[in-house]
Amino acid sequence: MASPPAVLATASVPTPACSPAPHASGRPVPWVAPVLYAAVLAGGLYYDVAGDAPPSPAKVAAFVAGLVTLSGLDVLERRRHRVRTPKGLAAALLGARLALFAAVAAADTAGLSRVLFVLLPFSAYFAFGRRVAVALAAGCLGLLIAWLSITVPGWHVTAAYVSDVLMFGLGLVLALSMAAVAVGEQESRTRLEHALYEVEESHARLTAYAERVAELTAAEERNRLAREIHDSLGHHLTAAAVQMEKAEAFLDRDRATAERALADARSSAARALGEVRHSVRALRGEAGPFRLSEALAELVRRLDGGGPRVTLETGGDESGYDAAALRTLYRAAQEALTNAFKHAAAGRVAVSVTCGEARARLVVEDDGGGLPPGPREERGFGLRGMRERVRLAGGDVSLTSEPGRGTTVTVTVPREPAGAV
Template identity: 50%
Template structure:
């Protein structure tokens, strides 16, 4: 997970603090030293812009930290070293980040022990150590959050891919599965009756051709619902009584396909199995969701009856993939009503 603003923010604070120290007259800096300090910070910005995850870039950044700290008379720029475990954690993992964080703290303590005798009795130096330690803790914590977010994003992408594969499987089944099954059955029938009853075999071949034609129509319809076509325009291909309420928003492809496939499956079931002669589709585009209702005057069925096919179970699974739900109301002799609701 790229987090350029963290390093950039620290560089900016260090630059402002160093320049304030100079222009506020808190020291007696040399112009070349100030120039080198500013150039070092600029080099850090450039290095971060390149963003190469390798040990060499981390070493180069560490070297620039030493240069900037050496040129900064205010000594405030040593805060840059809290970025070492941060970058290492993101690049090489937790163990390396923690080890380098401990080394940075040890380096600070060593420098105080060597160049500042009795530093532990000076409140300012003790405060510096405590604040630097706190900075290390926060930097490592932020790196850990970034790594966890990166892993979560990868997992979400994987789940999205799995959901897309499941959706495509349902689309293939709903649009081609039953036609291909019919073709297979008719061809077997034609083969079986070829010598015994040529008329039956000929009719079976004709039925197979008709199923192939229907399958091609399904493919063309599926292609027509790709991005760029609205749900309403896709539903007009079903040849049903269509009623629309509200203005259609910019629905994503998965939602369009879910609603269209539900309408297609319900319409096919109504005409083929329910023997309905009147099928209507009503779509309501609300502020919170989109609702599609398919109603027919067919013979209906018992909704509690077990269903082992990919009809209603497949519709419900596809709706669940986009956060939606399906309800089915039907009874023998009373027609069927299928309602699909998908959140905006």
């Protein structure tokens, strides 16, 4: 009886499709510059309206135009470069802002515009890093002191000017601190987003692996059931078919022989049903202990007299062997005997099994016509299933045959368990 082809196959697990890797979510604290521009604009206009001297329309226009230009420059930069401005362009923009800050300060009669200069190291922190920002902050403070030294002799003994310098220095420190905190928070958020992305990607990959393992496990179980059906039901149904053919051939010539053949066919069918019940009990974990010598003796007893003469020789101690390994030898003997009865046209079949200290060895030898030349695995799926079963048990199968000189099947399995069969 030919079994279905093996369906177990290995394949690489496909890489799951995941969402794109996260990126930085935008510029940190983008609201600082607009708020500062608005505060300077409101303070300067209020001073012009509430001051004692009438404001100069040209200076007010230059003051407002400078702040509007600064705001528009920031909007354009954020639209063109949402996350980070290239260093070359960032340097050019710092220069442009410095010129605009100076122009706004020159047009500001209230004197509030010098606070805008804290935005230079603040912006430089995001584009060039901490060292450049600190150096630029020191430069801005130095320029303020130099400007006061040139334009206001003795400023350092005037409390108002000293207070202005101290407040400007404090503003620089606060701006650098805010920039450092914002950059650190952005980096932490980016790392967290990347970590979450990697977790999602790993989860998707593990899900794909689990699905593939489930597929391979199901395929392996189908293979195992296919081998069981072939080796158990196939053997008994083949025997029943042979006996029914014999009964049909002797029905008119020797009724007694035909009736014995029918009885043997019924017996084979009953044994097939018993195999099914045994398999169900095994799947439920209710099967009793398996004895190889007893099972082989029963197998030979049922076959002897219905075709070639079958002899059995057993030796060694099977008590230390795994039940799966012993059942592998039994199924191999079943397959070899079925082939000998169906195809070999043999007059004698010798079965011998020896359970040694390290390995058990089964030999099934017949004196039939042998196998014709050619790839033997392609002649049916029985030998393929035998090889699969024995390989899972960690053993080997050897087949020698020559036309007209019989066939010998040798199977060895190790004493230690080598996996489920």
